[in-house]
């Protein structure tokens with residue numbers, strides 16, 4: 511990246527640092543405001559559950575406002591801290607000369623390549639791990655389902671009834687884990703929110719890896735359970751917390767991921783299973799990024815460690831990654847699945863998965879099982895990417911070289927610049943900025959697919975080496 515002196519005699523890197531410090535300070539302040547209003551919201555929620563609504567007026571901020579006038583911050587959408595954060599980021603990007611890398615419009619199937627504004631790019635911003643989105647058999651299964659059932663499932667499945675394709679998909683997913691049954695929801699994010707939010711409550715404890723996905727955090731917040739994070743992948747820290755806390759709660763849930771979506775590493779599952787057994791807790795594993803990636807057959811982290819699927823209480827996954835469609839699932843014992851089918855609000859009060867999406871995912875799952883060479887190639891390409899980065903001294907964090915590989919740039923500004931420079935050289939990759947990760951951990955996140963060629967990867971590393 512350019513480090514030339516500018517008009518004011520300051521090196522670009524110094525100017526970047528100054529601009530970034532100002533940016534960070536403003537973002538931190540807004541983040542604090544956001545949390546203040548969330549805390550107030552949480553207090554209001556619990557007060558309204560526990561006492562009469564008149565007590566809501568006891569907040570000093572509101573009391574002050576009602577005596578005089580209601581401040582703008584409570585009546586205007588453009589005063590919401592989150593919205594202001596977006597404006598600060600946009601302005602900061604402008605000052606630093608970094609064009610927004612978000613909301614690019616793709617004009618073709620996003621796989622190893624994609625088309626944006628009429629130009630072809632090598633693409634690292636898709637979850638199309640096994641190249642099944644866009645596969646003719648997957649697309650045909652979806653269009654056949656549309657011909658037979660139309661485009662909508664109409665209402666929730668208890669109310670509007672089932673389509674055989676939904677049930678077939680659930681059976682196939684249960685088989686992947688060797689468990690009794692599974693349930694499919696219309697969104698992966700909503701699957702975590704509604705499952706955790708519904709099953710657990712105020713007398714329960716939920717422990718989660720520090721890098722767990724937002725959907726899990728939202729579910730925990732909804733549940734009202736006590737939340738304790740533990741250090742990333744640290745089952746010993748988890749064990750220590752449970753030794754201290756287990757006796758104070760009714761149900762305890764531990765949530766981890768099969769492959770971590772930002773860092774591309776994975777937990778020592780057998781150790782987590784031993785901890786959960788020691789402390790009589792439930793264990794939930796989010797397989798969003800590990801299904802189709804880990805294990806010779808792509809069966810995920812359970813195949814990687816060769817463990818019995820029944821050793822984990824709640825298997826969760828999404829249909830939007832390897833399975834080439836849209837939705838989420840929970841797999842486990844019958845009592846869990848039947849319970850969720852009758853009472854989980856995200857299932858009971860939300861539409862069933864469209865038959866076309868279910869058919870696409872089932873076809874993708876069958877292709878994954880029939881063509882394990884896709885998984886082997888994905889592994890080779892991911893390892894090639896990781897090894898080349900390591901040889902060139904490019905920082906890939908903790909990545910284990912299975913599909914998700916971050917390239918840590920050390921600041922949001924440098925991540926933004928590097929992403930744009932790559933784009934100019936025909937490579938589409940998404941930067942991850944503060945506050946999604948710590949500022950010094952800002953990065954480009956590369957999703958590797960089985961369709962990436964060795965030449966595309968070699969070229970990409972050449973560009974990275976030259977530009978970092």
Ligand SMILES: Cc1ncc(COP(=O)(O)O)c(C=O)c1O
Pocket residue numbers: 697698699700702723725767771796798799828829830831836837838
């Ligand atoms: C670990 C993890 N869980 C859940 C989700 C939500 O899935 P979806 O995007 O299919 O709603 C994601 C999304 O990327 C994820 O990375």
